[in-house]
Amino acid sequence: MLLSAAMGMVLISNTAAGQTAAAAPSEASTAPLSNESAALSSIPLPAEPAWGYFVDTYKNNNNDNLSVTSNPAIGVLSGFLDLWEPGATWDTGSKLNEELLNYNIQYVKDLSATRTPEQEERAYYDDRRNQSYGATEGLGPYQDAYRRLSGTYTTITSIPEDAVTKKYDDGNTFGNRAGDINSELGKMVDLIGALRGGYASTNPAKTFYSYMRPYRWSLIEDPGAASIIVPTLEPAKSSTPQTDGGFPSGHTNASYLAALSLAYSVPERYQELLTRASEMGNSRIVAGMHSPFDVMGGRVMATALAAAALNDPENAQLKQEAYDQAHEILLDQPANAEDRFTNYEQNKADYIQRLTYGFPQVNSAAEPMPVPKGAEVLLETRQPYLSAEQRREVLATTGIPSGYPVLDDPEGWGRLNLFAAADGYGALVSDTTITMNGSLGGFHAADRWRNDISGSGSLVKEGSGSLTLAGRNTYSGGTEILGGTLQGESATAFGSGEVVNTGGSVVESVYGKMTIGGDFTQGASGTLELNVSGADDVLEITGAVDLNGTLKVKFSNQFAPAAGTFTLITHAGQRSGQFASVDIEGLPSEYQAHVLYQGNQIALAITPKTNSGNPGSGGSTPTDPPTTPTTPPVTVPAKPTAPPVPQEPVKVNPFLSNIVSQQAVLQAVSSSIAATMNMNTSFSDTASHWGSSAIAAAVKLRIVDGYKDGSFRPNAPVTRAEFTAMTARAFGLAPGTASAAFQDTRSSWAAGYIGVLANKGVITGYPDGSFKPNAPISRAEMVAILSRIMNLGALSTGTAASFTDVSSNYWAANAIQQAASANLVQGVSAAAFAPQNQATRAEAAALMIRALESDSSIKELIAGLK
Template identity: 45%
Template sequence: MSASPLLHRRHALALAAALALSLGLGACGGSSSSPDTPAAPAGLGQAETAPVADESSVLPFVDYAATNVRGDGCHATLATNAGVRVLQGMLDLWTPATLLVDAGVTAAATADCPAIDAYTGNGMDGTARNAAVLDANVAYAATVTTARTEAQAEAAYYDDRRGKGYSVTDGLGPLTAAWRSAAQQTTTITSIPADATSQKYDDGGNNTGVGSSGGNTGFGSVVDFVNNVGTNASTEPAKRFYKYARPWRWSSSVVVAPTLVPAKGSPAYTDGGFPSGHTAEAVRDALAMAYVMPERFQELVARALELGDNRILAGMHSPLDVIGGRILGQASAVGNLYAATPETRAAAYRQAHTALMAATGSSDWNAFYAYAHSGSGDRFADSAAVKAAAIKRLTYDFAAIATTGKTAQVPKGAEVLLETRLPYLSAEQRRVVLKTTAIGSGYPALDDAEGYGRLNLVAAADGYGAFNGDVAVTMDAALGGFNAADTWKNDIAGAGLLSKDGSGSLTLAGANRYSGGTLLKAGTLVAGSAGAFGSGDVYASGGTLRAAQAGTLQLGGKLTLLSGSTLQLALGGAGQGRVAVADRLTLDGATLELSFASGFKPAVGDTLVLLSVGKVQGRFDRVSIAGATGELRYEDGRVLLKITG
């Protein structure tokens, strides 16, 4: 015969009482009861999108990348060459001298482009359409080269003379040595020769390393993957189309680094400045490396931007040259990654991780990630500083010259760049990340129709910049890597709702301002800053909500914790691990887990404020304290813990 409902209830109450006693807990201030539970935040009711530009008027680079052929330099036009077309923002500033071609010689007759290119000008014989911007462009180069330090001159020399693929690998930080060893990368530029001021030295190394055809069975597919982003990626057609001179030709105030004077090109008509070829190659190589090693995504992109900046410090290029190189480098990387099969991309990712995890003795991904960020000499370790430097290197202090505040356009296929860095997002969501982290509109040469100029990939590596629609994230910890745990560090704006589901853990670490609310369904959602959850309501129907910031977590709306949800607080000094709720705290079947931060040990008899709220409804059903016993108290506007042992 089955037990009666009354016996079931008595048994449950007895278990609950035993649990409370075992924890040394009391519940003062009233008994637990089912509160009038608020509704979950509704958000905007729709997700944001980032549609591709109208292809009837904008030809996507990814569909026409094959037109950017190096030998096309004499005939490349906006209509025929994708590399020229993606840089056409330059035409708002500069009209190049007319390209004259011997009508009797065709491209098919010879692959020697200069032989059929009748242009013999100096790259300064075009027409300035915005003299103020062009003057500022050269003046910037003059300013930084006359103030250049010895350390900057040395860095500029290495980035000029070494293979670009070799140079950008130091963006891998603690993983650099393991990567170079696995790739079998070499360089012959290991120091600056005493006679470098009079003798040009070329790198006799192998740049990106040894590929699969060279017998590199353990890392060859990775090297091939990096090399393939250079397909149809030449800057030569664009250089010959735009015919814009290097800064030292424009002004004698631009001082080329003495050790690089022997590397100055001649004649002028074959030595264009726009776009920077070094920058373009560094950017596309770094993006391929970042795809297979997303643990260092932000740092690799930052290293490529640094290399571009070093081209200006060298005196070899102007800011506009470097901006053009970045745009074309990004487009080339997208075009080639987009064209690669998912299987090819996945195989390169797997091989990179298999080799480097073994080389670093990493037992799992968490250990590998920790190793990748363990170097004391890592100059890209400060994420905030890296992001600030990136903004400067994307815009170079130019003032806006066109409409500001325009919604960013995202290039077709650009979402592939974030495929391994944000693997738990959909392709459309990754496009929205690129859209919401893009730099502002109106800057010189950056408002290209596809949107390459405004991409800020350093910021995109830190997740959304705004919730302009509702964002639903499902993370599967079983898939490992960033699927299991990730952190968004941007300051998120917008009126949308964040909904977190799945078994993985997501940390929000920015000074967030989004107002649509936060809904936790499963897994772990971590507050890594005082304003992590913006100004809306926080509603947990399941999962674990963790306050991990140094100070008090500030919630601008209601906090609702339902059955199946857990609130974790790690208490410390100066308000660490506490929560301030502007409106109502509603508890209906939730669990509270308390611990103490390292170095913080309250004394018996101390009373700690855990939550300060507008109003408390309900009680925690289960409470645990690591390392102490205590009594939980509920008062008007506060939830307290008195330490009893």
């Protein structure tokens, strides 16, 4: 069933729209955990290491303290001593596990033979630019605003032609600035400085471990071998190997520290910033400068250092001020920069792979997950509605298994998986109560847990906020809703136990069947909301039902059942009670419905309306527009004043492909104008928007519509199904039958539009047989679809557009170049097109209008609509 737009949380990673978040916790709550308070936690502290708990002793990391028992940075990495015994000099150490250490270097060699030009280019920039600058890419659409307002910049905007031979001179060749503490975002800059401060250096650990960089190992093992370093970084090699150890990676350490600082201030970009940090670490391997172990060590050290600095009472006020600046200034800026991290699944896969780099588990794989003292601060702003103890539980249930080399430190820093932790609990090991105060905004108001939650505990939801469960959950203790909203986005979102809705809303938002693995009970103050977008949508209850309160049925995504009996709920056990009230939305105006309680199912009886009114206990009410707004009923004027359709023989427009004729497009445009001449196209959020004129025209042409609340939401993303429908409507292609080629579109509201364009070869799916109708469409995909229905070459002005982020071998390069030359699309800046950025509703509407106006006859018809 369709995700309820009202309940779904719009994160900055998915849209340019900002979100007001609540203040960070108070100073008192961010002080380091004491031994006394930790003893009360269900996740106890691990035994104190010889060097002390990292958050308490992190300031002992200095160049004068090179002992594994007293320097916490050396100590947290001491698992490396199982593999490597440092020598008296940089080149006299001994391999204790030759197989793993040989693989560690071979990994770099193999990558040097297969890396792409794009990877080499990224490795160059990640090496030469300051890590505080590089990490800002994780801010996605806000990176440019952050750099401008914080004074963060780099002069390294291209790779010099002589980069392979020119020795670097920090004073003359390039310049970086990590920001200005006196700028508008000075506290955010200052917080990065606090995390990357004097106690964060990797030099003591490098000196202690004395492990060579991979390019030196490569030459020692094979003196005649070609260099494995990226050619443009050859001049960056140090000539003093005795002071240039490889383990741990300093660049990686600094990258994670900068990213974790920004993630504390802007938790809406938490996972994207982590992914960017992992990418910057991986660039060190691509560059040939560091090995996987070096990079893993840099991450572990940075994680502990970030937690230590954020726990330090000296930084309590600073981190609050940084958070406030991010939410009062940064997130109020235009969000128009490129976002390379919009693909959640790819981000997750990359981050997880870089945690272990494929090393085998060489120690016990069954050790319990320890949670370091103070580590919970790393989730403080990302999950502010959880207590410190609960955040420790999240870290404990999302950590990686034991046994991986280097990562089994005594406190557990190496096993933390912060990407997974941001997705909520991995297991409910005991009864867990979540209280969310929606009035505080941000994640207090709405959050989404995407992990597959296991365990024998129960989940109790309190407070006015909204929590969405999106994983394939198996927790067996049951679910209770005392307040607010609990939304399920998977077939087993509520686990395998009973569900009791005492006083909140249970929202079912699944395509197809959703199962409650036990009894379902709803009290008088409860609401069950079913979002129905296909004939197969049903709520299956494996136990008994005890009903009261409200039932809401929302037909959405342009789906509405025909007259007859439509099953909503099935239950295996007995039923007692019934819903006190029923609210039905989205039913066509000619139908009426009421609830039927039949044996082991609850259904709607849908009948044509009669003059006698609506029978029974339900009714048909207008619906809010679905994710893709539908065109409302309109009154056609008796005498349309739109220009008549030219009555001439049908011919193919040279600007169109053979998919559609000029006459068909003219007919569609003229009919739409005639039917909507008096339509109000004034929206509450488009008056000052750059696309207001095109939006008004697109609405009058019935290509797209606004929302019932009077908004258009021009910056909201467009899905693949939505853009397909817009394309078909714009070019006068009537919906056909659902395409048999895609297994996931049969019940989609856009099945007919997808079918007609698929049959004409305008759209294609994925190798797994899916179309992914609800996935956001990228700017590149949008242009590629248009290129198949139009002859863009005939529209080209002959001026070639040049985008630095669209290489000649990019799959959509030709379409993007032609569309830009034809003035149908523009870049997000003078040099960047941002092909992977999600397209917005405004961009899609503007593209449709520009495409139609490329024909002079159609342009004349549209001229009066703007």
